[in-house]
Amino acid sequence: MASIEAFKLEVRSWIEEVLPADLRVGNRKDLPKESLGNWIQALAKRGWITPDWPTEYGGGGLDRKHTAALRAEIKAVRAPTVSSFGTSMLGPTLLEFGTEEQKLEFLPPISRHEVKWCQGYSEPGAGSDLASLQTRAVLEGDEYVINGQKIWTTGADKADWIFCLVRTDPKASKHDGISFILFPMHQPGVEVSPLKLIDGSADFSQVFFDGARAKAKDVIGPVNGGWTVAKRLLQHERSTDGGSEGGLSGAQKETLVDIVKREVGLQDGMLADPAIRQRLAAQELEAKALSLTMRRAGEEARAGQTARDIGSLGKYRWANMIKSEQDIAMTALGTQGLGWDGPGFEDTQLERTRAWLTTRADSIWGGTNEVQLNVIAKRVLKIPE
């Protein structure tokens, strides 16, 4: 592999060649479609949507250092990043639990960003207590027939395929009768009904299965052994964002510091409100400490030192950090942060209202904050229950 420095230079000149100017604005929702499509194709061609996957599955075959260097270069020019249920959750899980055949079938389309996946875990009666799920799958010949309901399924209305937890042995104890199975969404037995969220969007749905069909060969891991696979995928889900620094995600161009400075004002170089000043400093320090902690955990693991499972802690602190970032921005904006629609508000202010609402979900999805604390107490601190 090329030296890191040489590799960085290569990436830089490649970016200059393929990245359209109108994309250098970060991960925004309103990116020009054609430019975005070209960028994704360029990434896919080199396997750089999933740079650390092996090349035979469509990845870039890069080691950790080169992957990090690539990501840093892409971030430095504020190019949009491509990440999905497929790249960040299902892919890594398949790499570990899939058969060779399954990997060759499912991974390359993910690495080319061609197939959209959704996550069929939660049900109306099975949220935090996920293992009590009731959706049934019964084997008929070489197919499973699936009946039941999922809920809160993000992106279900746009998804091509679902990775789904189903009960294949209703007589076994609750963790032992579950299988992890893949099947297409576009088929007669699947009905999707979007739900409207408090931020006004309709990102997640109820999904009804009425005789939906899955190929028996598309069970990942052993039949009735899906719980282990499911849990590993949750670890990937929790680590997806746990490591990222804050930074008012989404379409926002301003940093939190910019907003607070502008709205609160400076006197003699200090924010005019000492209480908000304290909160802002605490917020910046929390974001920094979180990213240092995730980095340290990585370094510990690589050095073979006592690596504690820090995933739940990271998810928990990340969720709180993201939420309080919006809270501070809202406090700075005051009633101008309460606009819902129409005239009287700037776009950035309306976006703020929505972002504040959207981020309330961060302490709920992927295991609620309370569940993360349960996991830390039990698995990390090993306090008997």
Add this chain to the structure above:
Amino acid sequence: MGLILSEDQLILRDMAKSFCDEKSPVERMRTLRDTRDAVGFSRELWKEMGELGWIGILFPEAVGGAEMGYGELGVVLAECGRVLAPEPFISTVLLGGNAVLLGGSEPLRKDLLPGVCSGDRILALAFQERGRFAPYAVETAATRDGSGYRIRGEKQFVLDGHVADQIVTVARTAGSAGDRDGLTLFVIDADAPGVSALRTEMVDGRNAARITFDNAVVDAARVLGEVDGGADILDPVFDRATIGLCSEMLGSFEEAFERTLEYLKTREQFGVKIGTFQGLRHRAAQMFGELEFARSVVYDAQSSIDDGREDVAECASGAKARCSDVANLIGGEAVQMHGGIGMTDEEEIGLFFKRLKAAEFTLGDAIYHRNRYASLRGY
């Protein structure tokens, strides 16, 4: 260092750990306190630490030091924090020693630092004049007198000030209280005429003193750094000392947390271990999180000095802001989760609680350091 301990640092940690466990269990600190020991720490143990090279970790080889970094010193300090060892690292190494190292002329360094490294010489830094940490709020006055200066004023919370051989004193040569300019640092012999020390016993069993300067005379050659420019030395000294203090606090956090966790796993009420109660489990998880975050920022702050980074001040204030809050959280929760026994003098957890409160206020609390961080960040 990076964010993890190197092989060498791990070895040093194990050495320091067995040394502290063997020679300095928490009981020793209690005895020093209960007997109102005149020194307040053990001079013999301090010298042993000198022989092991720990006192001199930061100092150049030329003056008898080991020329290593805050990563190494932090490992030793954390182990001291685990057993609440009251030996004078903060006064002699982090404050007084650093002031001489960063601001002293060549002759002054040669004169003072070898004794520091061997454990024979105790130094103190006299800066504070009121309860809340405010580094430039100095009224103690130094007025020119012939080839030297006359010092008048009173200092408080001078760590180990009652046993120090030299007291590095912050005095005002120009301007008025609160100004950053106009401060000067003087190395004053503790037995010089006009210097008197009143030992003050603190809640954590450690020593501090009120030092009165009543026209004490000091030679101009005993100035550290520039006249009127003392803050240029003082700022980095405080940053370094703050980071070192945080390393010590980290060790106390670990020990107080581990003891509390153990208690949750053994104490029974309502026929079950109290650790089965979710209210306590969640709070234990919170403490764990704070401890992990504190470790990250302390290690990062240590490396900011060792790697010669530009952001030492931000790291120091960031680390102390967090460690001060964590001191409150872990110290308070440790006592609370021990119930009645946590309130007794006999149970050692209370000693950790008290030390952590003192450490919280030493060199600035969380509010001070968040304000300073905000200033450094331009808001």
